Amino acid sequence: MRTLTCEQVRELLPEHLAESPDSSVAQHLATCFECRAEAKLLAAVQGAVPRVPAGLEAKVLQRVRLRPGPRAWLGTRQLALAATLAAAVIGGSVLLRSLGPGQHRPTDPPSAPATRAGALPVLEDPAVYGGSVLSNLTDTELESLLTRMES
Amino acid sequence: MTEAPDPGEPERALLAAARAGDRAAQDALVRRYLADVYRVTFRLLGRRERAEDATQDTFVNALQALPRFRGESSFRTWLLRIAANAARSQGRRWTRSRETALTEADGEIGDPADPGREVERREQLARVERALALLPPKQRLTVALRVQQGLSFREIAVLAGGSEGAARVNYHLGIRRLRELLP
Numbered sequence: 075m076r077t078l079t080c081e082q083v084r085e086l087l088p089e090h091l092a093e094s095p096d097s098s099v100a101q102h103l104a105t106c107f108e109c110r111a112e113a114k115l116l117a118a119v120q121g122a123v124p125r126v127p128a129g130l131e132a133k134v135l136q137r138v139r140l141r142p143g144p145r146a147w148l149g150t151r152q153l154a155l156a157a158t159l160a161a162a163v164i165g166g167s168v169l170l171r172s173l174g175p176g177q178h179r180p181t182d183p184p185s186a187p188a189t190r191a192g193a194l195p196v197l198e199d200p201a202v203y204g205g206s207v208l209s210n211l212t213d214t215e216l217e218s219l220l221t222r223m224e225s
Numbered sequence: 226m227t228e229a230p231d232p233g234e235p236e237r238a239l240l241a242a243a244r245a246g247d248r249a250a251q252d253a254l255v256r257r258y259l260a261d262v263y264r265v266t267f268r269l270l271g272r273r274e275r276a277e278d279a280t281q282d283t284f285v286n287a288l289q290a291l292p293r294f295r296g297e298s299s300f301r302t303w304l305l306r307i308a309a310n311a312a313r314s315q316g317r318r319w320t321r322s323r324e325t326a327l328t329e330a331d332g333e334i335g336d337p338a339d340p341g342r343e344v345e346r347r348e349q350l351a352r353v354e355r356a357l358a359l360l361p362p363k364q365r366l367t368v369a370l371r372v373q374q375g376l377s378f379r380e381i382a383v384l385a386g387g388s389e390g391a392a393r394v395n396y397h398l399g400i401r402r403l404r405e406l407l408p
């Protein structure tokens with residue numbers, strides 16, 4: 075077992091407390107009052123994680139279904155090709171693992187996703203899709219956003 | 226938590242399928258990252274309804290922009306940055322109403338089976354929320370992302386647009402202050 079410094083322990087605490095307990099960290103905590111105090115604090119902060127509201131998943135899935143289709147710049151041919159390629163890869167086990175039970179059949183024939191993708195409209199709302207929405211959030215912007223929201 | 230992030234990267238094939246318009250793959254991405262996105266928007270907006278709206282916007286925007294995701298950061302970091310931007314847009318929409326952000330206790334947290342424990346939990350939650358609200362914004366966001374969502378300092382730097390060193394400093398200052406506020 076490694077011997078860790080206080081600094082190393084504090085770096086590892088969030089993961090130690092959340093999902094992967096580390097025996098070296100545990101050993102340090104048993105003997106170090108200061109790190110134990112920090113662990114207690116972090117545990118309290120972790121315990122105050124907001125729970126996802128019931129029904130939000132359904133709302134998001136519905137919104138996502140209503141949204142305009144993929145970008146127009148992907149021509150129908152490329153789109154179909156990409157879908158076929160993806161379907162070929164996915165034909166294996168990837169989606170089986172990613173999707174819970176009761177989801178769409180993961181074993182659709184390769185042509186199915188292409189058909190779905192091809193049928194999607196190419197309209198797009200500039201207000202939703204404006205470049206600014208996806209532009210980088212700089213330090214200054216984040217700061218001013220947070221400041222504004224607090225005032 | 227059902228799917229422990231690995232650390233959080235969806236398979237390339239899943240992304241490719243979602244990009245190509247495969248609805249099942251898109252739904253899988255939504256399910257996988259819903260909690261992450263909601264927590265970031267809630268942390269930025271402080272109100273459940275607004276965070277819900279921003280969460281919806283995030284996934285709409287992200288699925289639109291997916292063809293432009295180049296894997297320069299992790300998918301999760303990329304998505305959470307979009308979430309931060311969606312929260313910013315929501316914030317603009319709401320600024321005029323002059324509501325106080327970041328103090329609303331989360332009405333969804335609860336264990337109805339055990340009312341005593343539930344009261345205790347709510348009090349503890351309120352204490353932590355009050356303390357977090359007293360931190361300067363960057364310290365609060367950094368602490369929340371690191372402690373509650375397990376992001377690395379590097380990921381936080383990408384998400385918040387600063388340096389890794391700055392994220393580290395904000396974290397340590399925030400923790401020090403929290404230790405004074407929550408003895």
Ligand SMILES: [Zn+2]
Nearest residue numbers: 079080106109
């Ligand atoms: Zn120590």
